[in-house]
Amino acid sequence: MNFTNEFVEKWIRDYMAVPEHNTMVRLPLPAFDTPIVGFSSAADALYPFYKEHIDPNFYRLPTEWLEKRFGHPFDPENVSVISWVQPQTEDTRKKAAACTDCPTPEWNHVRLHGEACNRALAKALEDFFNENGVEAIAPMCAEDFSWGDSDKYYLISNWSERHTALISGLGTFGLCDGLISKVGKAVRYGSVIVNCKLTPTPRDYTEYNEYCQAKNGCTACIKRCPAGAISLEGGHDKKKCQAYQKEVIKRILKERYDYDEFSVCGLCQTGVPCEHCVPGKEK
Ligand code: B12
Ligand code: SF4
Ligand code: SF4
Numbered sequence: 001m002n003f004t005n006e007f008v009e010k011w012i013r014d015y016m017a018v019p020e021h022n023t024m025v026r027l028p029l030p031a032f033d034t035p036i037v038g039f040s041s042a043a044d045a046l047y048p049f050y051k052e053h054i055d056p057n058f059y060r061l062p063t064e065w066l067e068k069r070f071g072h073p074f075d076p077e078n079v080s081v082i083s084w085v086q087p088q089t090e091d092t093r094k095k096a097a098a099c100t101d102c103p104t105p106e107w108n109h110v111r112l113h114g115e116a117c118n119r120a121l122a123k124a125l126e127d128f129f130n131e132n133g134v135e136a137i138a139p140m141c142a143e144d145f146s147w148g149d150s151d152k153y154y155l156i157s158n159w160s161e162r163h164t165a166l167i168s169g170l171g172t173f174g175l176c177d178g179l180i181s182k183v184g185k186a187v188r189y190g191s192v193i194v195n196c197k198l199t200p201t202p203r204d205y206t207e208y209n210e211y212c213q214a215k216n217g218c219t220a221c222i223k224r225c226p227a228g229a230i231s232l233e234g235g236h237d238k239k240k241c242q243a244y245q246k247e248v249i250k251r252i253l254k255e256r257y258d259y260d261e262f263s264v265c266g267l268c269q270t271g272v273p274c275e276h277c278v279p280g281k282e283k
Contacts, residue, residue, distance in 0.1 A: 031114030
């Protein structure tokens with residue numbers, strides 16, 4: 001079977017259009033809007049660049065993920081990465097944008113149950129390719145996906161969905177560390193590596209942080225962050241961010257909403273010019 005970008009994109013959209021595949025579970029609402037999809041070749045020079053940049057001893061190339069799973073070598077020229085963006089819904093975004101110290105339980109439902117849907121999509125797509133004779137792996141669902149400590153970047157993982165999305169033409173980083181996609185930053189990402197040729201999505205940027213408007217004086221995410229974890233000089237302070245999510249958000253969600261399933265913040269993703277578009281390119 002020969003696969004095309006259009007086929008894969010439709011497969012992903014159709015999957016997410018099924019209500020049971022796209023749900024906040026705790027509320028009768030979809031977790032995400034329609035996904036957008038990008039593609040890259042494992043032979044793209046940015047993959048080895050990011051392996052070196054993040055941690056050459058820990059970060060894996062697309063072919064290394066396949067080789068570890070299937071136990072034989074793969075030709076990067078024939079391997080592709082399918083990367084997608086799952087946009088938060090307008091309702092979730094608006095409610096979070098109205099918050100100043102802690103997001104809504106809905107935002108946390110998306111982190112917990114929406115992310116479970118996102119991983120289920122990755123697993124379903126991985127299974128679909130494998131069943132059709134194309135070796136595939138979804139790193140975020142793999143037993144050997146892991147986080148690590150890094151002197152340079154504090155927290156890292158052996159497969160970064162944002163760096164993958166950047167390589168796949170979907171967007172560039174913002175001052176707060178979030179990746180600003182074509183449909184903005186209030187999103188989640190996912191990906192699957194497949195042993196077949198798909199056409200890489202052209203990147204309409206050359207700089208890794210091109211869409212971010214900090215260079216033109218935007219400080220919106222700095223103002224949105226209740227933890228003081230974002231600055232023009234230092235970018236994103238992950239330690240402060242993580243501590244705020246684990247301690248303050250956890251306490252407020254319990255006190256305000258009697259909610260204790262999960263505790264993430266993400267306030268820098270809403271109420272900012274890059275929330276649901278590339279800033280300056282709002283449709
Ligand atoms: C660890 C982790 C965290 C950590 C650290 C985040 C981080 N920035 O690394 C903590 C706990 C703080 C965290 C918090 C959040 N997270 Co988180 N997290 C992850 C995870 C598991 C791994 C991230 C990782 O691998 N980082 C690797 C390091 C290297 O990334 P980095 O330091 O940011 O990279 C910088 C450099 O590479 C540099 N850079 C890039 N290119 C170049 C080129 C050159 C030349 C140079 C010089 C530099 C440079 O810029 C990057 C950004 O500053 C991913 C899932 C995944 N596997 O991808 C989700 C993920 C990043 N998180 C996500 C989300 C949504 C969040 C939260 C909003 C919480 C929430 N759910 O509401 C907050 C947002 C915090 C913020 N301001 O970004 C989303 C990203 C959404 C987005 N728009 O980008 C992800 C991708 C999960 C997903 N499936 O969608 N998270
Ligand atoms: S809010 Fe402004 S400074 Fe922050 S990431 Fe978005 S465009 Fe960049
Ligand atoms: S997730 Fe919250 S604490 Fe972390 S940088 Fe964004 S606004 Fe600040």
